[in-house]
Amino acid sequence: MRWMWIDSVLSYEPGRRMVAVKNVSLAEEYLHDHFPDQPIMPASLMVEGMAQTAGILVGSCRDFREKVILAKIGSFTLHSDVVPGQCIRYTALIERLDEAGASTTGTIERLDHTIGQWETIGTSEIVFSHIDQNRSGNIFPEENFVFGENFRTLLRGVGLDKAMTAASKG
Amino acid sequence: MAFNRQQIEEGVIEVLEEALGVDAEEAKPQATLTGDLGAESIDFLDIQFRMEKKFSTPDKPFKIEQGELFPENLLQDATMVVNGKLTDTGMALLKQKLPHIDFSNFEGDRTVKKLSEVFTVKSLCDFLERRLAK
Structure with a gap:
C-alpha cells in the first residue's frame, strides 16, 4: 500500500496555493475497521491528506530541494464526517515561507454526490520545517527522502514532476 | 503604521495564545517560553511566523531573518x-x-x-x- 492520501492535484499556483482531492471508496481496507458497521473516513488520515497537499506546495516553493517535514499542527478542526462515496477537497495556502520552514493554512471540503455541492467541513494550520536548515545542526542523508517516487505521478498533472526529477539529480 | 509598546505586548500575548495554547494571564513579562509556557523548539518557528504576520502592515511587511530572534x-x-x-x-x-x-x-x-x-x-x-x- 502506498502512503498517499490524496488522489490528484487539481490546481497549483506557485508559491501560493494547491488544491488536491481524495475520493473515499468502500474498497479501501481501513474503512472496514473504522468502523465495521459504520465506515467513516478517519480524521487522522484527513490530517495526513491535508499535510501532503500543503507539504507538496511547500516543497515546490524551493523546487523540491528542501526536505520538508511536518513540524507542528497548530490547529485542525473538522465538524462533519466523510463517508464512502464522498470526495474530499484539500486547499492549502502558504502563509509564511523562509529558510527554516513554512506555515500554511488549509480548508477541507466535502462533496456529497447526492447533493452535488462542495461544503466546507474543516480548517487547518500546519507548520513545516526544512530539516537541513534546522536549529539543532543535525546532518540528514543527501537524497531527498521526503519527495519520493510515489509523488511523481501525482505531480505530473500540474507539471511539477520535472522540478522533482531535477531536484533528485541534484 | 507604527506599533507602540502596549500594542506590541498585546500582539505578543495573542501570538503566544495561538502558538502555545496558553492563557493571557500565564504570559507574564518574566515568563520563560520553554520553562513556564511549555514551548518546544518547533514552536519558536511558529512564534516567529505569527509575529511576522501580526506586525506586518500593507505598506511595511515585517520579516525576521533567520537567527535574528533566536x-x-x-x-x-x-x-x-x-x-x-x-x-x-x-x-x-x-x-x-x-x-x-x-x-x-x-x-x-x-x-x-x-x-x-x-x-x-x-x-x-x-x-x-x-x-x-x-
Whole structure:
C-alpha cells in the first residue's frame, strides 16, 4: 500500500496555493475497521491528506530541494464526517515561507454526490520545517527522502514532476 | 503604521495564545517560553511566523531573518561551547547577535541547557520594539 492520501492535484499556483482531492471508496481496507458497521473516513488520515497537499506546495516553493517535514499542527478542526462515496477537497495556502520552514493554512471540503455541492467541513494550520536548515545542526542523508517516487505521478498533472526529477539529480 | 509598546505586548500575548495554547494571564513579562509556557523548539518557528504576520502592515511587511530572534546553530560550534558551558567567545557572539536578550541571570553559570530560560515574553516584546522602530 502506498502512503498517499490524496488522489490528484487539481490546481497549483506557485508559491501560493494547491488544491488536491481524495475520493473515499468502500474498497479501501481501513474503512472496514473504522468502523465495521459504520465506515467513516478517519480524521487522522484527513490530517495526513491535508499535510501532503500543503507539504507538496511547500516543497515546490524551493523546487523540491528542501526536505520538508511536518513540524507542528497548530490547529485542525473538522465538524462533519466523510463517508464512502464522498470526495474530499484539500486547499492549502502558504502563509509564511523562509529558510527554516513554512506555515500554511488549509480548508477541507466535502462533496456529497447526492447533493452535488462542495461544503466546507474543516480548517487547518500546519507548520513545516526544512530539516537541513534546522536549529539543532543535525546532518540528514543527501537524497531527498521526503519527495519520493510515489509523488511523481501525482505531480505530473500540474507539471511539477520535472522540478522533482531535477531536484533528485541534484 | 507604527506599533507602540502596549500594542506590541498585546500582539505578543495573542501570538503566544495561538502558538502555545496558553492563557493571557500565564504570559507574564518574566515568563520563560520553554520553562513556564511549555514551548518546544518547533514552536519558536511558529512564534516567529505569527509575529511576522501580526506586525506586518500593507505598506511595511515585517520579516525576521533567520537567527535574528533566536540563536541558530551557534551551540554546535566547538569554539562556542566547552563542557556544556558557553565560552567567552560564545557569550560575546550571543550578546552581539541577540541584543534584545537580558543575559544577566545566565552569564554567571553559562550552562547551555539553561540558555532557553533567557527567552521570556518580555524579550519578545523588547525585540519587536527595537526591530519595528527600524
